[in-house]
Amino acid sequence: MTLEERIKKSETHIFKAIFPNTTNHYDTLFGGTAMQLMDEVAFITATRFSRQRVVTVSSDRIDFKQPIPAGTFAEFIGKVVKIGNTSLQVHVEIYVENMYSEGREKAISGNFTFVALNENKEPVAINK
Numbered sequence: 001m002t003l004e005e006r007i008k009k010s011e012t013h014i015f016k017a018i019f020p021n022t023t024n025h026y027d028t029l030f031g032g033t034a035m036q037l038m039d040e041v042a043f044i045t046a047t048r049f050s051r052q053r054v055v056t057v058s059s060d061r062i063d064f065k066q067p068i069p070a071g072t073f074a075e076f077i078g079k080v081v082k083i084g085n086t087s088l089q090v091h092v093e094i095y096v097e098n099m100y101s102e103g104r105e106k107a108i109s110g111n112f113t114f115v116a117l118n119e120n121k122e123p124v125a126i127n128k
Helices: 003-010 031-050
Strands: 012-017 053-064 072-083 087-098 104-117
Touching: 003 031, 003 072, 012 031, 031 053, 031 072, 031 087, 031 104, 072 104
Parallel strands: none
Antiparallel strands: 012 072, 053 104, 072 087, 087 104
């Protein structure tokens, strides 16, 4: 399998319904909750790509462009965008979609970097 095929195969899509228990006083998704869910999607993507133990080492430039209101769907998409020796970077985008009409908009995006670890929690080469 080529590297491009592995990247495509590891792309991760997760949908969440946004309920009031995850929103702030403006009735929109908490930023911290969005970041937690983005990190989870990025982790799944990184693990599916490498099939190794990985941990988050950084997040970079998370842009909040649109609020995500309660009563909508959010689609989280993770894709490997960079592969180093012991680390890889995953770009995550969140799209907001109204439950009862067509169309969706990109709401949030950001990058997460992971490092692969061995059983002694030491960095190891990413399986390419």
